[in-house]
Amino acid sequence: MIRINCPYCGERDHSEFNYGGDATIKYPSLNSSEREWTEAIFFRKNIKGFQLETWHHSHGCRMWLVVERSTVTHEIKSVKPCHPDFQKVVENNK
Amino acid sequence: MTKFNAWNVIKNGLNGQSYWTRQWRDPEPKSSYDVVIIGGGLHGLATAYYLAKNHNIKNVAVLEKGWIGGGNAGRNTTIVRSNYMMPGNHEFYEHSLKLWENLSHELNYNVMFSQRAHVSLFHSPGAKDSVSRIYNIMRLHGTDAELWDLKTLKKKIPHLNYHNSRFPILGAAVQKRAGNARHDSVAWGYARAADTLGVDILQNCEVTGFTRKNGNIESIQTSRGIIKGKKIGFAVAGNTSVLWQMAELGNLPIESHKLQAFVSEAVKPLLDQVVVYGVGGAHFYISQSDKGSMVFGGDLDWYKSYAQRGNLPMVQDVAEAAMAIFPSLGRIRLLRHWAGVMDMTMDGSFFICKTPISNLYLNAGWNYGGFKASPASGWYFADLIANESPHNYVQNHNLERFEKGINIDERGAGPDPKLHG
Numbered sequence: 001m002i003r004i005n006c007p008y009c010g011e012r013d014h015s016e017f018n019y020g021g022d023a024t025i026k027y028p029s030l031n032s033s034e035r036e037w038t039e040a041i042f043f044r045k046n047i048k049g050f051q052l053e054t055w056h057h058s059h060g061c062r063m064w065l066v067v068e069r070s071t072v073t074h075e076i077k078s079v080k081p082c083h084p085d086f087q088k089v090v091e092n093n094k
Numbered sequence: 095m096t097k098f099n100a101w102n103v104i105k106n107g108l109n110g111q112s113y114w115t116r117q118w119r120d121p122e123p124k125s126s127y128d129v130v131i132i133g134g135g136l137h138g139l140a141t142a143y144y145l146a147k148n149h150n151i152k153n154v155a156v157l158e159k160g161w162i163g164g165g166n167a168g169r170n171t172t173i174v175r176s177n178y179m180m181p182g183n184h185e186f187y188e189h190s191l192k193l194w195e196n197l198s199h200e201l202n203y204n205v206m207f208s209q210r211a212h213v214s215l216f217h218s219p220g221a222k223d224s225v226s227r228i229y230n231i232m233r234l235h236g237t238d239a240e241l242w243d244l245k246t247l248k249k250k251i252p253h254l255n256y257h258n259s260r261f262p263i264l265g266a267a268v269q270k271r272a273g274n275a276r277h278d279s280v281a282w283g284y285a286r287a288a289d290t291l292g293v294d295i296l297q298n299c300e301v302t303g304f305t306r307k308n309g310n311i312e313s314i315q316t317s318r319g320i321i322k323g324k325k326i327g328f329a330v331a332g333n334t335s336v337l338w339q340m341a342e343l344g345n346l347p348i349e350s351h352k353l354q355a356f357v358s359e360a361v362k363p364l365l366d367q368v369v370v371y372g373v374g375g376a377h378f379y380i381s382q383s384d385k386g387s388m389v390f391g392g393d394l395d396w397y398k399s400y401a402q403r404g405n406l407p408m409v410q411d412v413a414e415a416a417m418a419i420f421p422s423l424g425r426i427r428l429l430r431h432w433a434g435v436m437d438m439t440m441d442g443s444f445f446i447c448k449t450p451i452s453n454l455y456l457n458a459g460w461n462y463g464g465f466k467a468s469p470a471s472g473w474y475f476a477d478l479i480a481n482e483s484p485h486n487y488v489q490n491h492n493l494e495r496f497e498k499g500i501n502i503d504e505r506g507a508g509p510d511p512k513l514h515g
Contacts, residue, residue: 001405001407002397002405014397014405014407018396019396019398019512021349021398021510034497041440041496041509042347042440042496042509043344043346043496044335044345044346044511045335046335046345046346046348046349046398048333048335048336048400051398053397053398071398071401072399072400072401073401074399
């Protein structure tokens with residue numbers, strides 16, 4: 001079991017969460033080329049090692065999180081709220 | 095290599111089994127080859143075999159970082175079927191199934207292919223309609239497919255749980271020519287047959303880098319020295335992205351996920367078919383091996399991973415699915431379970447295609463279904479490498495299909511690799 005330290009709820013089993021995917025994807029502007037949109041939607045780095053990824057605490061607070069996790073050892077380095085404003089709130093409340 | 099036939103069995107029986115030669119050589123790497131296939135799994139070995147057999151290209155090396163049969167060739171549930179409906183896919187998998195039907199003779203090696211029928215249960219009128227559509231498409235293309243009503247199903251497999259009130263079994267979609275094969279035999283059979291035709295199988299030979307020249311890959315750095323190849327093929331599903339980035343080619347429409355499989359202790363003959371149960375969140379497939387073990391599996395672990403070990407929530411899910419459909423398994427003990435790393439693609443279909451590097455060819459993205467595909471995968475990948483243009487069946491199985499909007503999405507699940515089970 002992977003244990004994810006949710007900034008809102010505390011440390012929980014990963015079975016409470018749903019895996020989202022690559023957290024570094026940035027969608028291009030609406031008038032970008034077909035090629036750029038294809039890259040953003042379909043093409044992935046598929047990192048072997050530490051990556052930033054999203055998880056949804058669907059059986060908890062239902063918040064989206066950004067997790068830095070190794071895809072080889074499953075070790076987790078950091079867990080933060082997805083939204084930058086929530087990140088600030090969590091930081092201030094520490 | 096000593097051929098397997100009745101005469102040699104008798105002769106060696108009288109000679110204390112002393113005249114058998116080894117199955118394949120253990121050669122030192124040559125400095126250069128016409129074709130170098132990276133990846134000594136079923137797909138790589140099959141490619142090398144068909145390059146030599148169909149295209150007379152025999153100066154071929156297969157580079158394997160571990161040992162033959164030690165990767166995903168040994169991490170599957172050995173199911174062979176061709177129940178696909180998308181253009182390209184159904185022709186491809188049907189050809190694969192036809193190759194399976196003659197594979198033991200072709201390779202002079204018993205791959206224990208057993209056409210015991212693949213039985214997909216359905217549990218609602220909607221599911222029946224949906225599967226009828228797919229199986230009708232299969233029939234229109236000459237693949238065998240039929241529907242079993244409840245009466246037939248009860249007669250064939252009497253010990254399923256027919257009293258499940260939440261998901262009552264209404265019948266099954268059946269492909270009778272589908273079944274199982276023995277995974278190790280397929281790997282060994284292809285390795286032995288390819289070696290006999292002159293292919294060098296280089297084990298413990300890990301690729302560590304590429305040297306580029308004039309846009310091409312000139313040579314490959316490996317743990318056993320530098321090897322040149324006029325043409326180079328990747329057949330390393332699970333780790334395709336790693337090699338792809340080693341060649342500085344950027345991103346791929348692939349994520350690596352792990353899929354678990356389970357083997358129980360051996361029991362007396364219990365199940366004559368491959369049974370698939372898929373409803374709601376559950377996905378479960380089971381068959382019985384020749385040794386008597388129940389071999390079964392379920393879904394991915396749902397998060398991206400290169401680790402070849404599974405996690406416990408999926409063990410529980412699979413056990414629950416097993417009990418829902420096969421309550422008589424309740425007291426059976428697991429012998430072992432493992433996980434293999436899958437190339438999960440953005441539309442659930444594979445790639446056999448050219449790449450931005452003119453002497454590099456790609457075979458990747460096999461999702462859950464690489465085992466059954468291996469003969470045709472080798473066949474059409476060899477065809478692509480030898481003839482420089484893809485066969486009709488795989489003409490859209492390339493990296494450009496996403497930009498063109500011609501995704502080959504059997505499930506209609508969209509661009510999320512983990513959903514293409």
